[in-house]
Amino acid sequence: MKSYTLPPKPEKSLFKKLKAILIVVILAAIYVWTFLGIDIDWARAIDRIANNFARVIPNLFSPDWSATADVSLSILETVLIAFAGSLMAAILAIPLGFLAAQNMTGSRILTTIGKWILSAVRAFPDIILAILFVVAVGPNAFAGVLAIAIGSTGMLGKLYSEVIESIDMKVVEAMEANGANKIQILFYAVIPQIIPEFLSYAIYRFEVDIRASSILGIVGAGGIGTMIIFAANNRNWNEMGLILLAIIIVVTIIDFISARIRRKIV
Amino acid sequence: MIQFKDVGLVYPNGTEGLKNVNVTINDGEFVVIVGLSGAGKSTFIRSINRLVTPTKGSLLVDNEDILSYRSGELRKLRTKVGMIFQNYNLVKRSNVLKNVLAGRLGHTGTLRSILNLYKKEDVGLAYESLQRVNISEKIYNRADELSGGQQQRVSIARVLTQKPGYILADEPVASLDPPTSHQVMSYLKKINKEDNITTIVNLHFIDMAMEYADRIIGMRAGEVVFDGPVSEVNEKTFEEIYGRSIREDDLRGGADES
Amino acid sequence: MTNQSKDVVKGKTPSLYPVKTKAQVSIIFIVILGFYFFSMFWTQREMVGGFGDSLGNMFTVIGKFFPPNLSVIPAILEPMAQTIQMAIVATTCAAILTVPLALMSAQNITTFKPLYYATRTLMNILRTIPDLVLAVIFVGLFGIGVLPGILALFIFSLGILAKLISETIESVDMNPLEAMRASGGNVFQVIFFGLVPQVLPQFTSFVLYVFEINIRASVVLGLVGAGGIGLVLNQQLGFYNYQNAMAIIVLIFVVVIVIEYISNKLREALI
Ligand SMILES: Nc1ncnc2c1ncn2[C@@H]1O[C@H](COP(=O)(O)OP(=O)(O)OP(=O)(O)O)[C@@H](O)[C@H]1O
Ligand SMILES: [Mg+2]
Numbered sequence: 001m002k003s004y005t006l007p008p009k010p011e012k013s014l015f016k017k018l019k020a021i022l023i024v025v026i027l028a029a030i031y032v033w034t035f036l037g038i039d040i041d042w043a044r045a046i047d048r049i050a051n052n053f054a055r056v057i058p059n060l061f062s063p064d065w066s067a068t069a070d071v072s073l074s075i076l077e078t079v080l081i082a083f084a085g086s087l088m089a090a091i092l093a094i095p096l097g098f099l100a101a102q103n104m105t106g107s108r109i110l111t112t113i114g115k116w117i118l119s120a121v122r123a124f125p126d127i128i129l130a131i132l133f134v135v136a137v138g139p140n141a142f143a144g145v146l147a148i149a150i151g152s153t154g155m156l157g158k159l160y161s162e163v164i165e166s167i168d169m170k171v172v173e174a175m176e177a178n179g180a181n182k183i184q185i186l187f188y189a190v191i192p193q194i195i196p197e198f199l200s201y202a203i204y205r206f207e208v209d210i211r212a213s214s215i216l217g218i219v220g221a222g223g224i225g226t227m228i229i230f231a232a233n234n235r236n237w238n239e240m241g242l243i244l245l246a247i248i249i250v251v252t253i254i255d256f257i258s259a260r261i262r263r264k265i266v
Numbered sequence: 267m268i269q270f271k272d273v274g275l276v277y278p279n280g281t282e283g284l285k286n287v288n289v290t291i292n293d294g295e296f297v298v299i300v301g302l303s304g305a306g307k308s309t310f311i312r313s314i315n316r317l318v319t320p321t322k323g324s325l326l327v328d329n330e331d332i333l334s335y336r337s338g339e340l341r342k343l344r345t346k347v348g349m350i351f352q353n354y355n356l357v358k359r360s361n362v363l364k365n366v367l368a369g370r371l372g373h374t375g376t377l378r379s380i381l382n383l384y385k386k387e388d389v390g391l392a393y394e395s396l397q398r399v400n401i402s403e404k405i406y407n408r409a410d411e412l413s414g415g416q417q418q419r420v421s422i423a424r425v426l427t428q429k430p431g432y433i434l435a436d437e438p439v440a441s442l443d444p445p446t447s448h449q450v451m452s453y454l455k456k457i458n459k460e461d462n463i464t465t466i467v468n469l470h471f472i473d474m475a476m477e478y479a480d481r482i483i484g485m486r487a488g489e490v491v492f493d494g495p496v497s498e499v500n501e502k503t504f505e506e507i508y509g510r511s512i513r514e515d516d517l518r519g520g521a522d523e524s
Numbered sequence: 525m526t527n528q529s530k531d532v533v534k535g536k537t538p539s540l541y542p543v544k545t546k547a548q549v550s551i552i553f554i555v556i557l558g559f560y561f562f563s564m565f566w567t568q569r570e571m572v573g574g575f576g577d578s579l580g581n582m583f584t585v586i587g588k589f590f591p592p593n594l595s596v597i598p599a600i601l602e603p604m605a606q607t608i609q610m611a612i613v614a615t616t617c618a619a620i621l622t623v624p625l626a627l628m629s630a631q632n633i634t635t636f637k638p639l640y641y642a643t644r645t646l647m648n649i650l651r652t653i654p655d656l657v658l659a660v661i662f663v664g665l666f667g668i669g670v671l672p673g674i675l676a677l678f679i680f681s682l683g684i685l686a687k688l689i690s691e692t693i694e695s696v697d698m699n700p701l702e703a704m705r706a707s708g709g710n711v712f713q714v715i716f717f718g719l720v721p722q723v724l725p726q727f728t729s730f731v732l733y734v735f736e737i738n739i740r741a742s743v744v745l746g747l748v749g750a751g752g753i754g755l756v757l758n759q760q761l762g763f764y765n766y767q768n769a770m771a772i773i774v775l776i777f778v779v780v781i782v783i784e785y786i787s788n789k790l791r792e793a794l795i
Contacts (some may be wrong), residue, residue, distance in 0.1 A: 006393055010406055034609045040671045047666045056664050077566065084563035087556070123780045127747070128773055131761060136585045141567035164790035218747050222567065226655065229726040232660040232748065243658060252650035315706055337710075345708035355703035359721045368717050372708020380716050421703070428707050
């Protein structure tokens with residue numbers, strides 16, 4: 001067999017090589033740190049699950065139907081919290097979205113401020129917002145609404161600003177050339193282009209918020225989370241089974257409806 | 267040798283892709299299949315490597331009926347029959363060498379190929395194939411950095427690396443401009459003559475078929491309506507195959523430009 | 525259309541939008557608004573003093589959180605590290621197990637329909653279960669500690685990742701896969717050579733995204749005894765040590781921002 005010589009591989013720059021090596025080393029270090037840091041008492045864990053399995057799992061699959069009324073009311077409250085919160089966020093996010101969109105303000109400083117506000121808001125986990133609002137307005141469902149509203153504003157504002165940045169600016173230019181003023185341009189050139197995506201994102205966020213609002217109860221912000229904590233503390237796994245079932249059903253239905261509506265809109 | 271004996275193919279939705287096809291293709295032939303869109307050209311070609319499976323008759327490749335083949339035998343058949351596609355079918359994000367080496371997959375063990383442990387000869391073969399279609403200088407470029415014609419040459423190199431006995435090409439030039447089309451067809455023809463690889467090509471264009479084929483098979487509505495050497499073919503034949511008169515867009519043109 | 529032309533014939537100016545659409549939009553609008561007011565009424569019904577009072581109250585109460593007692597930071601670094609480690613382990617395991625699951629729930633790869641529908645359905649159900657519920661169940665099974673937290677995050681991430689990645693797989697260019705099949709590659713080779721290069725960048729990006737989600741989620745898990753920073757936060761809130769709690773919140777905030785920044789940089793380098 002003849003032997004062939006391949007042309008040499010194009011040399012990667014030293015910088016690139018170093019960067020690749022650095023990334024590998026850092027990743028390795030992170031994993032070493034993680035596995036040294038995590039210490040799990042396997043013997044105890046196995047012991048526990050051997051004891052608890054029969055007490056927990058079978059009960060989860062035989063829901064306590066007598067709690068149906070309470071659970072339904074609770075999950076309704078969860079849906080209401082998510083709805084009110086999402087709608088507030090969908091509206092609050094509009095000015096912020098415009099502020100953070102480069103092609104709307106025409107000012108780098110304003111855009112940067114807008115983007116900073118949005119990412120700062122996003123960095124707060126929903127649960128922490130709920131803790132703050134529970135302290136502020138008391139342990140009730142409205143604290144949950146506020147937590148969802150603020151938490152979702154961060155994400156929606158970011159998505160909105162991306163939508164705004166991707167619109168066709170030629171239409172805006174054409175209107176400017178026609179002598180339209182800023183407000184007219186907004187209503188005739190910008191808004192028609194962004195409405196479908198805005199709606200679609202807001203509805204999608206409602207899906208996410210249903211999940212988010214179902215946990216806020218652990219810090220006293222209303223909804224089904226309150227029942228989850230009670231059931232867990234009382235080791236009432238039959239009731240937990242019902243709660244789980246209710247969540248799965250409601251979330252699935254809402255996901256399904258929302259997906260259909262969104263497909264229709266866009 | 268490839269033999270179609272009373273081959274028929276009905277798609278699951280009821281469309282008849284092939285009807286009663288009887289054709290024998292001898293080793294080393296360069297056959298061009300022509301016909302209108304939907305005539306069954308792709309179905310014919312894809313039956314040979316069993317990307318589609320005829321529902322009637324028997325199809326012999328090297329005197330073995332391939333219609334009864336199951337996965338293991340099927341892969342062996344496919345290593346023997348190389349294929350070139352209209353859209354090149356390269357992995358866009360992988361480099362040219364890796365794409366060409368994919369031609370060796372059928373000859374390489376799973377573990378070896380996944381760990382990128384190709385034999386030295388295989389890499390050499392890949393490089394040699396690239397040289398034969400004059401594109402070896404792009405060996406480390408990503409496939410999506412190449413033009414359409416260059417990508418099609420890479421896909422020819424991939425087939426060469428496979429060391430097939432047969433090459434099937436399904437409209438290999440349909441996405442290319444006239445000069446590039448002729449370049450690609452010339453490479454196919456050259457390989458057919460030099461390596462004595464039986465080559466079957468689907469083409470839309472009458473003038474190209476006439477220029478490169480040894481033999482032309484005409485199809486209409488799943489049936490073979492003409493089969494004969496190029497010397498017997500004239501405009502009349504095409505009008506019969508197409509069932510209408512010849513138009514401007516049945517010709518690729520540009521033969522003298524390349 | 526016919527509606528409009530009739531209007532024109534009658535000499536009226538045609539309206540810009542069809543009457544039917546207008547009516548539909550109005551009805552939807554009213555329904556949404558009604559539902560909104562109902563939600564607001566319902567969620568505020570247990571609130572003492574009403575909305576106006578609370579808002580005024582809010583700032584004075586929030587004031588209790590300030591200034592954050594930053595001197596506790598050294599003491600809470602360890603549980604914070606634990607939170608990050610939990611997220612790393614859970615994300616890594618999920619990223620590995622998601623590969624077969626995503627392949628099985630991608631229509632273009634799994635041509636065996638029953639398997640595809642079974643995996644899809646399982647993943648869809650998994651995704652509806654809140655992380656909190658998973659944590660509570662695992663704490664019930666294993667007792668308090670990091671293991672239930674890791675398991676909860678793992679299951680939670682698996683649902684999200686498998687969906688995102690199976691959707692990516694469904695959108696790849698199938699042509700190269702066909703070419704590999706046509707040249708005699710077996711299933712593993714086709715996936716490895718045709719599919720992996722196409723989905724790898726997206727895959728990494730989604731894994732990073734899920735890691736970010738996990739960092740946030742692990743705060744919640746701590747609240748129910750599944751280890752990490754949330755546990756400490758819960759204790760401090762229980763003792764009404766609001767300024768200590770604020771220090772923890774600030775630390776979480778900083779960590780989330782830093783991790784998001786790093787993973788954004790990594791993502792940019794990849795695509
Ligand atoms: N997977 C399939 N399922 C059902 N019908 C198919 C399928 N593939 C092809 N057909 C039908 O079979 C017939 C022959 O198709 P084929 O693709 O072989 O034609 P062709 O001659 O290659 O056409 P073209 O020049 O457009 O590529 C057509 O009527 C086509 O609609
Ligand atoms: Mg075809």
